Amino acid sequence: MNESRSSLYSLLTGLAGGAAAWAGIEIILRFTPLFPDLRTLTLSLGAASGLLLGAIVPMAEGLRQQQKQKLISGILIGSVLGLVFGALGMAAGQLLLTVLVDTASTNLSAWARIPGWVILGTAVGSASGLRSRSLRRTAAGALGGFIGGLIGGVAAEYLSSITTGYYGRAAGMLLWGMAVAYLADRMESRRGRGRLTILNGELKGRSFPVNQKKLKISHAPSADLTIPGTDAATAMVKLKGGTVILEPGGQVELNGEKAETTELRYDDVIKVDGVTMIYEAKR
């Protein structure tokens, strides 16, 4: 799977997340009068949209690797982050709306939401990195989510301003979801030292960035890159200074020979228990 195919996963999970969050917002707004106060309503709107986006967007990694455990942990971590930061983000947006912006005479009210979108985007973008316990990935994803939240937020608010609230919100949420998911993914990839592309088996064609200090490849569901099979073979790919090091454990081959701890070079072919992958260093 080349990078564009990989990006399709993030774009489509972003689209799905945006759609789900939009439905959540519409349902909550429908029952506005039932909420005790504005604070509760705002927090609920933010929490619901964050929860749905946070649950769906980080599913991309689990779906790419066809790994149920990654799918579930992505959903759980993303949900919690989305819930908390969605609520905070929207509270910030509502505060900005009521403090700074003149709703009665201008369309600027919509722009007050942008800080909310940015906060939520940053949180959702960091979910995959947090799930993998990698500071490097978390920071890259958060930066991507921040930029995606900003760009998506501006685009969403522009769309909202030229259409009615209902359709504007729909278009806006879809756009925002895609922007955050795509840019968080791109940023994680850009921060990597290269990519590992799997060349055979069930995961053939799928490509994974080498973007964390330690990338564990094994059959274990908890591995960073889970490969099909049951063997205990493990390979660790580590970032050390400017180099990328392969540390084999068990039945691991490098360019057709039994692998030893070594620096990876461009187009090196690694085989972990029959699963072949090629390392494409970042040039």
Add this chain to the structure above:
Amino acid sequence: MRKITMLFIFAAIFFSAGTVGADEITLSGVDSRMTAVTGIVNLYAIVTDNSGRIVDSLKAEDFTVMDAPAGENPGDLAETREIVSFTSSGERREGITFMMLIDDSGSMYGNPGGDRAALARREARNFLDSLGNSMDKAGLALFGTRYRVLAGPRTDRASLYERLGLSAPPEPEEAYTELFASMVEASDSLRNEKGRRILILFSDGENYPYFQRSGEKHPEYSEKTFAADDALAALQKEGITLYAVRFGPRRDEDLAHIALSTGGLFFDVNAEEELSGLYSLIRERVQAEYRLGYSPGLTGARETSVMVELSGGSSSAVLNYPSGLVFGEPSRGNQALLSLLVIPFVLLILFILSRLWRKKPGEPASLERLRPVGGGNLTVALESGKTLISPGIAGAATTMTPAGSKTDVQGGGTLIVEKDKDGRWSISSDEGVVVNNRKSESTVLENGDVIKAGEELIVFDNGES
């Protein structure tokens, strides 16, 4: 005459206890800026008895607060809301921020009997005197064609006195009266001030906008002309109350509407002596306000009407304030429920992603170009006979063709992939082959092996999952 009478009534204000029965309530301000955080909207109310004296002894239970979406008949939809905080009249602990906005247009100068500009400054000084050493802040701004802040809100009185002294008739280009624009700008100047904020306007004329009257673009607003609604919206949004003093023969009817709609007052003054003590009266009135914090109802409407009633329904007052939600207004009818139709769409996307590019068992063995250069086929299914790989040279595409086909080009360096009698796929070439970065004359291919063909890489797939 009626307006002079009103002035007279307010001139007679002094603090006194009163009975609720004959009292009259005025809503003098609404502050909803912190509602998203506190859940509370603060209302400022003044109660006077039938002699116009301030009533300062009321308790929270003497008030009833109702609200409803602003519209033609908000009263029909109004619901009673809980008063969650209450500050008695005259007991406010934090200071009040006053902004004095003084007309400095051409008509304020060279009037018979003395400049109105000088008069306005004198009254402003008197107002500063009345503030004494209180925690109250005061700011000073002038306007003509442009809005100019001479001093932002501050407790330091000396610098204000000093700046009040600077006065000169404006050049013709600066002599227009951007009345409404200056009120919008003054709202902006007060935006970051906490607590109660009052705008005191002194003007002798009507809105006389530069662009509309001169036909030239305004140096700051270009072709934009501010209307009374813009000024009202800006003040209401900020919860700023306008006290407007108009002095002189020309009348702008919108000014009274703006002042009263923000909970303030409008003074139409015709003689200099009527001005005496007016600013101090404004201050006393603001200090006599009750503050009622109430928990607003949620309607999703962009604007809410709030009504405060004295017990027994003897008197009530209404003000509107902006109440938009961060996500905008709720959709109408069943549109919200229709949005649930996206759930199958979401599930479909996730299902497709879970199935996308999954390798199916039983596919034929194949060769796939990993990073193709130029055109040509990307994948070729391996047949029982030989398949020839012709590496591209100097940027040309690598071709993969079955031996004996029309496009078969066999030459030096051509790689031959074929199946041996044991059913294994192998690769060979008269110039040797590089598989998985290792060179040999020929080799048996394994699933996922990487074959180097000129500048390209080709991946062998044996068809097994």
